[in-house]
Amino acid sequence: MRTSVRPRRTTSSTNYRSATRPPPRRDRAVVDAPPAAEPIESFRIADGHTLSLRPIQPEDADALRRAFSRLTPEQVRLRLFHRVNELSREAAEQLTTIDPATTIAYVVVDADGEIRAEARIHIDPVTDSAEFAVAVDPSFTNQGIGRRLMERLVEDTRRRGLYELWGDVMAENHTMLDFMKRLGAERRAIPDEPGLTRVHFRLGKTRSTPRTA
Numbered sequence: 178m179r180t181s182v183r184p185r186r187t188t189s190s191t192n193y194r195s196a197t198r199p200p201p202r203r204d205r206a207v208v209d210a211p212p213a214a215e216p217i218e219s220f221r222i223a224d225g226h227t228l229s230l231r232p233i234q235p236e237d238a239d240a241l242r243r244a245f246s247r248l249t250p251e252q253v254r255l256r257l258f259h260r261v262n263e264l265s266r267e268a269a270e271q272l273t274t275i276d277p278a279t280t281i282a283y284v285v286v287d288a289d290g291e292i293r294a295e296a297r298i299h300i301d302p303v304t305d306s307a308e309f310a311v312a313v314d315p316s317f318t319n320q321g322i323g324r325r326l327m328e329r330l331v332e333d334t335r336r337r338g339l340y341e342l343w344g345d346v347m348a349e350n351h352t353m354l355d356f357m358k359r360l361g362a363e364r365r366a367i368p369d370e371p372g373l374t375r376v377h378f379r380l381g382k383t384r385s386t387p388r389t390a
């Protein structure tokens with residue numbers, strides 16, 4: 178039986194809840210530089226592929242659309258909470274053209290430049306928190322890519338001095354929920370959304386008093 182989940186608002190192609198809040202105040206001096214295209218790290222996975230992890234680039238839009246088309250319908254539902262047949266060009270361009278003040282996004286690419294995983298955080302300075310999302314090509318799952326990406330996102334969030342990294346996970350997504358628990362995340366229910374579980378990493382900083390917009 179499918180759990181009923183209220184779809185997210187789809188006004189933003191990023192589908193981030195935190196993206197619906199008022200425009201954040203930003204310390205532009207710290208984060209204005211666009212991320213470099215060079216690989217941050219290369220690594221070999223169990224099936225023999227050598228992959229590279231790097232920041233997402235505007236030029237990745239077409240590759241991101243192809244990567245999206247390789248996800249299974251179930252993966253798309255687990256990632257976006259509703260069914261989507263394809264990633265539109267507009268959405269791909271929005272997802273690949275990031276504002277470094279509010280977004281950190283990575284892709285893992287193979288030797289042909291095809292995107293095999295994508296992960297990102299959207300930072301909300303109002304709450305001193307960041308929301309994460311991650312997806313891995315179904316042919317490349319269970320080989321440590323998701324863990325590598327999540328550990329990097331946790332570290333990035335910590336380095337930005339934020340209070341918390343969080344994400345909403347469908348209740349039936351046991352792979353992700355169990356994985357997050359092993360990574361150190363806590364869980365909390367989301368009022369009125371019984372089909373979702375919020376997982377969150379407390380990163381040490383004391384939450385600041387919310388600022389008014």
Ligand SMILES: CC(C)(COP(=O)(O)OP(=O)(O)OC[C@H]1O[C@@H](n2cnc3c(N)ncnc32)[C@H](O)[C@@H]1OP(=O)(O)O)[C@@H](O)C(=O)NCCC(=O)NCCS
Nearest residue numbers: 252255256310311312313318319320321322323324356359
């Ligand atoms: C969840 C997801 C990102 C995991 O990516 P991955 O590359 O397979 O992750 P890893 O190989 O690093 O595995 C992470 C952990 O999950 C476990 N795992 C992975 N696939 C599993 C499976 N099919 N069954 C059970 N456990 C599994 C691994 O054993 C690993 O455990 P660890 O804690 O010992 O490291 C991937 O399955 C995915 O893209 N799912 C669809 C999108 C989604 O659910 N996103 C989360 C909401 S934003």
